[in-house]
Amino acid sequence: MHLSKLFTKTSKNLPADETALNAQLLIKAGYVHKEMAGVYSFLPLGLKVLENIKQIVREEMDAIGGQELIMSSLQPKETWQKTNRWDDKTVDIWFKSKLKNGTEVGFGWSHEEPIVEMMKNHVSSYKDLPSYVYQFQTKLRNELRSKSGIMRGREFVMKDMYSASLDQKDHDKFYQDCIEAYHRVFDRLGIGGETFLTFASGGAFTEFSHEFQTICDAGEDTIYLSRSKKIAVNKEVLNDDVLKKLGLKRDELEEVKSAEVGNIFDFNVIKSKEMGFKYTDEAGKIQFVHLGSYGIGISRLMGVLVEKFADDKGIVWPEAVAPAKVYLISVGEDNKITDQANQIYKELKDSGVEVLFDDRSVGPGQKFADAELIGIPLRVVVSEKSLEAGGLEYKKRTSNDTEIVSVKELLDRVAN
C-alpha cells in the first residue's frame, strides 16, 4: 500500500479524555478512531491488525475442531430469563432497547445462552456430540467506566467458543486441548513467555476457572505468579487453602499487574439444566449436555501488544500481526531513487510481502518518525546515500543498527 493513497494520517492531536497509552498511540498512528469512551472504530491499518489476530486464533480454533459461525447482537429477553440473567440486578452491563411494539430486546454482551438455545435445534443424540462452535463477535457491554483504551471497551471484538460434550471426561479432554491451543495462540502473538495460565474464580459452576493473564502494567488484574511452575493465581481467589490445594508457597509467588487475554470455564451441566439442553445417550437415556466456554479478547489483545512492545518512539508490532512486514521509504525526488523504490515495492509485493510504501512528498524526518510510530517490523530506505553504498538501508524496528543490503539480500531475508 502506498502511504500517499492511505487516507489516514499520523497526528499529534489526541482526544482530551484519552489517557490510555495503547489508544493514544493507536490514534496518533492512525489505527483507530475514538467515537466515545470505550468505543473505537478500526481504520484500515487497525482493521488489518485485528484481522491478523483473528486469523491466528481462527487457525488454532479450527485445528481443535471448532466450527465458526456468527450469532446476532440483538437478543430476546426470554432466552436470558431461563438462567435469570436478563434482570439488570443480576447482570449490570446490559444495553437494552425496545421494538416498536414495546417488546424489550438486549444487545449481546455474551452469547452463552443464545448459543445453547440455537444448538438445541441441532444436537439431540450422543451421535451429535461433542460439538465445538465459535465466533468473532462484537460484544456490547454497558461498563460503568472505560478508561483502558481498547483494552476495555463498551464495544469490543471477542472470540467466544463453546463446547458441548457428553460428560465430564469428554469435556476435560477438550478443555485441555483448548488450553494448549490458547498457548499456541499467545506464542504466535509473541507473548507466550509472558502469558500464564491463572487460577481464578469458577463462579457458580466450579471451584476454579482458568484465565490467561499477560504480564502488563496497564492491565486491570493482579496475579500471583510462579514463573518456575508457569502458573499463577488471581488475587481474587488467593488464600491459604487455595495455595495448599495448588501446591504453591506464598513466598515463591511474585505479584504482577496483568491483563486477562483469555478465559475458559467449565459450566458442567448447570446451564444445560436451566435451559433444557439434553441428549439421548447410547442406552436411550436422557442426559444433560456438559458445557464449556472459552474466550479470547481480540481487540484487547491488540491493546496489550501495543502496551507491551511500544517504546518512546511508537508502536512495535510483532511480525505476525503487523499490518505490513516492510516500511519502505524513498528519500529524495530523484528519478533513480524513485525508480529503485518502485522496483523494490513491486518485487516485494510479487514475493507476497506486505509493504507500506512511504512515497509521500514530505521530508525524510517525518517519514522516519512515522516509520517508528506506525511500528512496522522492518524499515527499508532508498536514498542517494544508500545507493552510493551499494543498496538499501535495512533496519529492524526493535534495533537502532542499520546496515546496507542489496535488493537480492533484502528479498532473501523477507520473502515468504
Add this chain to the structure above:
Amino acid sequence: MHLSKLFTKTSKNLPADETALNAQLLIKAGYVHKEMAGVYSFLPLGLKVLENIKQIVREEMDAIGGQELIMSSLQPKETWQKTNRWDDKTVDIWFKSKLKNGTEVGFGWSHEEPIVEMMKNHVSSYKDLPSYVYQFQTKLRNELRSKSGIMRGREFVMKDMYSASLDQKDHDKFYQDCIEAYHRVFDRLGIGGETFLTFASGGAFTEFSHEFQTICDAGEDTIYLSRSKKIAVNKEVLNDDVLKKLGLKRDELEEVKSAEVGNIFDFNVIKSKEMGFKYTDEAGKIQFVHLGSYGIGISRLMGVLVEKFADDKGIVWPEAVAPAKVYLISVGEDNKITDQANQIYKELKDSGVEVLFDDRSVGPGQKFADAELIGIPLRVVVSEKSLEAGGLEYKKRTSNDTEIVSVKELLDRVAN
C-alpha cells in the same frame, strides 16, 4: 468438510412465524437460525456464503480504490444532531439505549455521519482527496415489521462505502466507476442479467438517486423496466415528467417486483456543510467536501439468491458463493466404496476444491434429499453401481441428468 462432523442438521421444522421462503429454506438446510423476527444468526454454512459474497464485493471495492475499515455500532448523539437525524421524529428506526451515567447512545442504522466525523481528522487538504472508504457493518434498524426473512432484517450485514471528492466532476467520475463495479459484483453473483440500474428518489440531495434492483417476486419494491435500454424507474418517482426526462415511454416499460440490492447517493456538499467537513484547495481557499454514499445489502443478497434460484427441492447456489463446490455422497458401508470416497475427497481438497462430504450413517434417500436442499452446485456419488459403471455419478444441481465420469475426469472438470 465431513457432514458427520458438521453440527448443523437439516430439518423439516420451522419457527411458526417464519413465512419467507428464503428464511424457510435457509433454516431447513441449516444455514441460519432465527433469533426473533428480522434477526438471524449465521451457522457455519451460512457464514461461508456470507463471507463469499463479502469477498466478491471486497475485491470490486478494492479495485476502484476503496479502503476497508470498520466503524463502531455504538453512536454518540452529538454526531447525529448536527444533521438533525438523532430525533426519532426524523429517523424512526433508531435503537437507542443509555450509558450508566444517563448519556443517550444509539446503535448504528447507518454510518454516514460518523464516517464524516472521523474523516474530518484525516482530510484537510486537496492533497487528501479523493478518498474512498468502506466497511462491512452489522446494521441495527428498528423496523416496524420484518417479514421478508433475511431480505429485511432488524440486524443485517451491509457494505457501505463513502466517497469524499474535490468537486462535482471528481465525484461524478467515481460515481460512474462505482456503477460499473456494482455491475461486476452482480454479474459475479449470477444476477447481473436480472439486476437493473434504477432511477429512484434522491431525497433532499439530488433529483435522483440510483438503486440496483433485482427482479424478484419476494422483493418489496416495484419498478418499471426497459429491458432493451437496461434501465428502470422506481414506482416511487414514476411520473410523466420523469419519463420525459429519461427519454422513456410508459408503454415500453414492464412492471416487475424487485429487491433493492444496492444504492448510490450523491450528497453533494449538503452533509459536509452541516457537519463542517472542509478542505483547503490548491489556491488556499476553503471548500466543502463533495460526498457520496454507496450501499450493497450483503445478507439481503444472500436471501435474494435463495429466492431467485431455489426450486421445489431446495436451495440452488451460484458457484461463486456456494459453501462448497462439490457435494460428495458415499452410498453403502462397503470398504471399497468408503476408500474410494475418501480418496476422492482427499484429491479434491488437494486440488483446492471445497467439498461437503456426506459420510453420515444415514440412508441414501436422506443424502440425496439433503444434497438438493443444501444446494451445492455439483453432486458426486460413489456407489457400488457407479464403480461397476466405471467411476462416479456426476450431476449438476441445476440438472436432472446424471453421467458416469472417471476420477480423473472429475478432477479435470472441477479443479481450480
